[in-house]
Amino acid sequence: MENKEALINYCLRLGDSSLILGQRMAEWCSNGPILEEDIAMTNISLDLFGQSRMLYSYIAELEGGTNEDEIAFRRNEREFFNTLISERPNGHFGDTIARNFLIDAFSFHYYKQLVKSNNEVISAFAEKSLKEVTYHLRHSSEWMIRLGDGTEESKIKIQNALNKVWKYSDDMFDVNDGDKSLIESGIAVNPEEIKEAWNETITSVLKRAKLTRPEDGYFHKGSRNGVHSEYLGHLLTEMQYLQRAYPDAKW
Amino acid sequence: MVSENEIWKLLEEVPDPEIPVISIVDLGVVRTVQIIDSKVTIEITSTYSGCPATGVFIEDIKSKLSENGMDNVDVKMKFSPAWTTDWLSEKGRVKLKEYGIAPPENEPDKSLLFAKPFIVPCPKCNSKKTKMISQFGSTACKSLYQCDDCQEPFDYFKCLK
Numbered sequence: 001m002e003n004k005e006a007l008i009n010y011c012l013r014l015g016d017s018s019l020i021l022g023q024r025m026a027e028w029c030s031n032g033p034i035l036e037e038d039i040a041m042t043n044i045s046l047d048l049f050g051q052s053r054m055l056y057s058y059i060a061e062l063e064g065g066t067n068e069d070e071i072a073f074r075r076n077e078r079e080f081f082n083t084l085i086s087e088r089p090n091g092h093f094g095d096t097i098a099r100n101f102l103i104d105a106f107s108f109h110y111y112k113q114l115v116k117s118n119n120e121v122i123s124a125f126a127e128k129s130l131k132e133v134t135y136h137l138r139h140s141s142e143w144m145i146r147l148g149d150g151t152e153e154s155k156i157k158i159q160n161a162l163n164k165v166w167k168y169s170d171d172m173f174d175v176n177d178g179d180k181s182l183i184e185s186g187i188a189v190n191p192e193e194i195k196e197a198w199n200e201t202i203t204s205v206l207k208r209a210k211l212t213r214p215e216d217g218y219f220h221k222g223s224r225n226g227v228h229s230e231y232l233g234h235l236l237t238e239m240q241y242l243q244r245a246y247p248d249a250k251w
Numbered sequence: 252m253v254s255e256n257e258i259w260k261l262l263e264e265v266p267d268p269e270i271p272v273i274s275i276v277d278l279g280v281v282r283t284v285q286i287i288d289s290k291v292t293i294e295i296t297s298t299y300s301g302c303p304a305t306g307v308f309i310e311d312i313k314s315k316l317s318e319n320g321m322d323n324v325d326v327k328m329k330f331s332p333a334w335t336t337d338w339l340s341e342k343g344r345v346k347l348k349e350y351g352i353a354p355p356e357n358e359p360d361k362s363l364l365f366a367k368p369f370i371v372p373c374p375k376c377n378s379k380k381t382k383m384i385s386q387f388g389s390t391a392c393k394s395l396y397q398c399d400d401c402q403e404p405f406d407y408f409k410c411l412k
Contacts, residue, residue: 039389040385047299051301053301125330135386
């Protein structure tokens with residue numbers, strides 16, 4: 001069962017990316033620009049937490065002797081495999097929308113392929129998540145258009161937000177050696193396969209939003225091997241505080 | 252010993268924790284009921300993966316059956332096939348509307364972008380002049396609408412297929 005380690009690591013990649021973005025969206029709770037957006041963003045957060053739970057409970061089953069909470073709240077920074085872009089700070093509303101738009105478009109196309117995985121749990125995860133992510137992509141795309149094609153001020157802000165986050169986008173397409181073997185055996189999907197579809201979605205929404213697609217230049221990478229930006233540590237200290245200070249706390 | 256049918260009947264008395272007018276059976280969350288050697292196994296599928304009601308479903312099912320003398324009960328999560336609004340019963344749809352929540356229209360809102368959200372009749376006055384206020388509502392399964400005729404804001408149970 002040499003594939004087990006690779007499978008667990010791949011599930012962490014998927015689950016952690018959902019969890020960390022979910023935590024970012026939860027930070028918006030009570031800080032949304034309008035009430036409806038506050039509700040929308042926390043709804044999205046909840047979907048993302050649910051998605052990560054599906055994978056964490058599967059990992060707990062594979063590993064034995066652990067559980068979802070331990071996986072989420074007792075691991076250190078270098079043991080997380082979420083994408084770099086998912087840990088980007090919220091910034092202003094436009095920064096959040098630009099970040100989520102690039103992620104949602106990726107998840108939408110990726111899960112569409114991942115439904116075909118020959119691993120039952122991963123395929124069920126993709127099937128369920130795809131339905132939810134479809135709504136998320138719609139939400140972030142509509143805001144890209146509204147802000148890009150809005151006022152002079154909103155256009156500048158969303159364009160700058162997009163330019164800033166762009167260099168973290170390619171990291172979503174990274175794979176490690178374990179992934180390669182899982183791709184070969186039909187469990188995982190190679191992100192390269194969906195790059196064209198992702199590009200098309202990005203280009204068509206940006207066109208409609210009257211925004212300029214940033215130039216591809218230097219891209220930050222490393223998350224596939226657990227190397228993160230400075231932001232993840234800060235996020236974890238807040239997210240894990242309770243379980244670290246009071247292990248197994250119940251109420 | 253009770254039969255599987257009787258358990259289904261009991262589960263019809265367990266209300267959805269967030270929309271208490273419909274039961275978890277009407278909602279389509281309960282997928283299978285099985286009795287093997289006096290052990291009851293129930294499979295449920297949550298509506299949205301992050302639905303906070305899921306934990307409550309499990310507790311409520313167990314306490315309902317326990318009240319009726321069944322303590323050997325296992326409630327399992329079933330992820331595939333994913334929940335769809337097709338599983339919402341006809342009775343459930345009627346009850347939702349009476350409660351003021353517009354039941355899901357038969358078409359899922361797949362118009363990813365660009366298309367207008369489709370028409371959802373007002374559950375109060377049946378007017379078709381309604382507008383979507385927000386894709387996301389008070390719970391994961393609902394969107395927020397408003398009626399242009401009677402001005403009533405209302406929840407729409409999103410179609411999910």
